[in-house]
Amino acid sequence: MSPAAPVPHRGMITISIMLATVMQALDTTIANVALPHMQGSLQAAQDQITWVLTSYIVAAAIATPLSGWLCGRIGRRRVFMGAVIGFTVASALCGMADSLWQIVAARLLQGVFGAALVPLSQAVLLDINPKEKVGQAMAIWGAGIMVGPILGPMLGGWLTENASWRWVFLINLPVGLMALYGMARWLPESRPEGQKLDLFGFATLSLAVGLLQMFLDRGELLDWFDAPEIRLEAAGCAVATLFFIAHTATVRGNCFLNRALLRDRNFVTCVLFGFVVGMIIYATMALLPQLLQSQLGYPVVYTGEVMAPRGVGTMLAMFVVGRLVQRVDLRALMAFGFGLTALSLYQMATITPQMDSHIVILSGFIQGVGMGFTFVPLSTAAFATLDPALRHDGTPIYSLVRNIGSSVGISIVQSLYTRRLASAHADLAAAAHTGALAGSAWDLGRPLGIAALNAEVTRQASLLAYIADFRVMFIVTLLTMPLLLLIRRPRRHGDIEDSVAFAE
Numbered sequence: 001m002s003p004a005a006p007v008p009h010r011g012m013i014t015i016s017i018m019l020a021t022v023m024q025a026l027d028t029t030i031a032n033v034a035l036p037h038m039q040g041s042l043q044a045a046q047d048q049i050t051w052v053l054t055s056y057i058v059a060a061a062i063a064t065p066l067s068g069w070l071c072g073r074i075g076r077r078r079v080f081m082g083a084v085i086g087f088t089v090a091s092a093l094c095g096m097a098d099s100l101w102q103i104v105a106a107r108l109l110q111g112v113f114g115a116a117l118v119p120l121s122q123a124v125l126l127d128i129n130p131k132e133k134v135g136q137a138m139a140i141w142g143a144g145i146m147v148g149p150i151l152g153p154m155l156g157g158w159l160t161e162n163a164s165w166r167w168v169f170l171i172n173l174p175v176g177l178m179a180l181y182g183m184a185r186w187l188p189e190s191r192p193e194g195q196k197l198d199l200f201g202f203a204t205l206s207l208a209v210g211l212l213q214m215f216l217d218r219g220e221l222l223d224w225f226d227a228p229e230i231r232l233e234a235a236g237c238a239v240a241t242l243f244f245i246a247h248t249a250t251v252r253g254n255c256f257l258n259r260a261l262l263r264d265r266n267f268v269t270c271v272l273f274g275f276v277v278g279m280i281i282y283a284t285m286a287l288l289p290q291l292l293q294s295q296l297g298y299p300v301v302y303t304g305e306v307m308a309p310r311g312v313g314t315m316l317a318m319f320v321v322g323r324l325v326q327r328v329d330l331r332a333l334m335a336f337g338f339g340l341t342a343l344s345l346y347q348m349a350t351i352t353p354q355m356d357s358h359i360v361i362l363s364g365f366i367q368g369v370g371m372g373f374t375f376v377p378l379s380t381a382a383f384a385t386l387d388p389a390l391r392h393d394g395t396p397i398y399s400l401v402r403n404i405g406s407s408v409g410i411s412i413v414q415s416l417y418t419r420r421l422a423s424a425h426a427d428l429a430a431a432a433h434t435g436a437l438a439g440s441a442w443d444l445g446r447p448l449g450i451a452a453l454n455a456e457v458t459r460q461a462s463l464l465a466y467i468a469d470f471r472v473m474f475i476v477t478l479l480t481m482p483l484l485l486l487i488r489r490p491r492r493h494g495d496i497e498d499s500v501a502f503a504e
Contacts, residue, residue: 029152030148035053046417047220053410063111084117087110088172090107093109094110157302157303208240264386267383267385276476279409280345280409281367296353313367314371340367342477413469
């Protein structure tokens with residue numbers, strides 16, 4: 001398939017692949033607002049229900065590097081259609097799940113099959129459009145990607161309120177079937193040059209990432225190293241990581257992590273920065289719906305509405321920053337974006353049960369703008385000084401580390417929340433005195449009074465735990481900003497232009 005030759009039914013192909021893109025983009029945010037409802041339905045603890053998010057992110061991160069290799073082996077059309085079928089079936093399994101383990105397993109499948117949808121949709125659009133229409137095609141693709149953070153929370157809230165949380169996943173069925181029909185009818189086959197896959201490096205890294213996630217997700221539940229399972233997962237992760245490092249350092253020829261990437265200071269620094277960005281954005285998206293619904297009493301629909309401005313802020317910022325990256329120092333843009341992110345986290349750490357939704361909307365919008373001013377310059381800086389021959393090797397590593405940061409961030413803030421909740425509950429309970437409460441609704445001389453007091457102490461302790469999490473993320477954001485000093489400004493204007501196009 002060549003962009004120089006006219007491609008029949010280009011419009012129908014675009015619609016079909018964009019349906020798949022929108023379906024995957026929505027699934028990154030649509031489930032967040034439904035988590036509290038899923039928690040009750042599946043009888044899961046709060047730190048367990050986030051496995052619904054982390055399992056998807058980790059599976060997608062691990063499976064992403066396989067897309068190019070599979071396309072070279074069996075053809076892009078077959079891989080794309082197989083990914084749509086698998087993602088749609090996994091969505092149905094999520095909607096039918098009756099236990100936490102069932103939905104986590106289904107989300108793992110969703111992540112594995114969904115990993116290929118976005119990169120393949122971009123590759124197909126680049127192939128079927130002539131050079132003069134590539135910019136328009138990428139604008140359409142970018143709009144499809146931005147649908148997720150804008151419409152996802154609102155649609156997820158509306159479906160949960162008016163139908164069931166299960167429809168957050170079941171809505172993918174008609175979309176997936178329409179996308180599959182269009183691909184089967186109009187998408188031509190192509191077999192791009194196959195990318196070699198370092199199976200040993202891929203296997204050891206995947207094992208290390210999977211064991212790390214299990215260690216983080218289950219550590220608090222099992223009291224960390226007191227449990228044999230946690231010790232085994234930690235040891236397995238360490239061994240797999242050592243094997244991956246030794247293999248990368250000694251292997252000759254094809255390697256999953258090209259050692260030449262490590263010699264580019266910009267790329268390494270931006271990868272570390274991207275890890276923190278992934279931690280903060282997804283951790284916030286996991287915490288807020290639970291806070292708004294459990295502490296502030298927001299209905300699920302309204303929760304989705306007040307979270308939507310975050311996506312609007314990101315979209316507006318990306319339109320602006322796209323015009324600035326070739327005129328303004330990338331480090332200044334990232335510093336501005338991360339500064340706004342820190343400000344939003346500081347605002348979130350001041351939330352109280354008495355305040356209205358304006359601070360939630362404002363802080364979310366500010367964080368969205370901050371992320372928009374961070375994402376594009378960060379991707380541009382990562383590839384601006386990298387040898388063009390290494391860019392295809394760097395792309396999966398860059399995405400992999402950012403996604404690992406997302407899942408690790410969610411697990412860490414949930415673990416910190418659980419620990420802080422227990423300590424704050426103990427402190428508040430100790431401060432309650434029988435004499436001061438006698439005769440009130442919290443009279444400790446009556447069973448109902450004890451129950452009422454415990455419920456109020458739990459509510460207050462939970463709010464303190466959320467605030468502590470936002471403060472931690474605020475501090476991490478500030479401590480990460482000095483990394484910007486390690487990034488070198490690209491010397492040639494053409495390097496920035498090329499890296500912007502590549503990042504898109």
